Amino acid sequence: MRRPAPRPSPRAAATIDAVALVSFVVVGVIQHGGLALSGIARTGIPLLVAWLLIALPVGTYRRVGWVTMLATWAVATPLGLLGRSVIRGGPWGSGLLQFGSIAMGFTLLFLVGGRLLLLGPAVVRRTRAPADAGEAG
Known part of the structure; x- marks a missing residue:
């Protein structure tokens, strides 16, 4: 019988999503000339608020x-x-479309990467379980 796919806890998923979005913002701020807390806040807060809403x-x-x-x-x-x-x-205008296209791609990359990291241990346990069960018998 096939087991259901593993799902992370809501708290873990919310945490990893927030970390992924903040990481995206920090990398972007660094790439555009520094690591100013004000730059992180001006980009990160609207993104996190929109995400939550x-x-x-x-x-x-x-x-x-x-x-x-x-x-x-x-x-x-x-x-x-x-x-x-x-x-x-x-x-x-076109600057927002260009920035938005790049940001959409990279936020997706960061979010998917975070979720894959979160699922990694559960996927490993799931794939090992049948082999481990067979060894016990």
């Missing part, structure tokens, strides 16, 4: 999984980037 109605942490994470990412990330532009006074 979308994650709640989507149920990202009630039903932890790829679908809810991707739905939250698809809506919250553009909202967070728009909030960043409002706070920073830009970019707008």
Whole structure:
């Protein structure tokens, strides 16, 4: 009988998602000339607030999984980037589209990487379980 796919706890998923988003922001701030706390806050706070505002109605942490994470990412990330532009006074127009496209790709990379790290131990346990059970018998 096939076991269900492992799911991380809601708290672990929320923590790893927040770490992934903050890591994205820190890397971006460093790439664009420094590591100013104000730069991290002006980008990170709108992104995290948008994430939370979308994650709640989507149920990202009630039903932890790829679908809810991707739905939250698809809506919250553009909202967070728009909030960043409002706070920073830009970019707008084609600059916002260009920045947004790059940011969408990299936030997804960071989020998927974080979730894979979170699932890693559970996946290893799941793949080892049948072999271990056979050795015991």
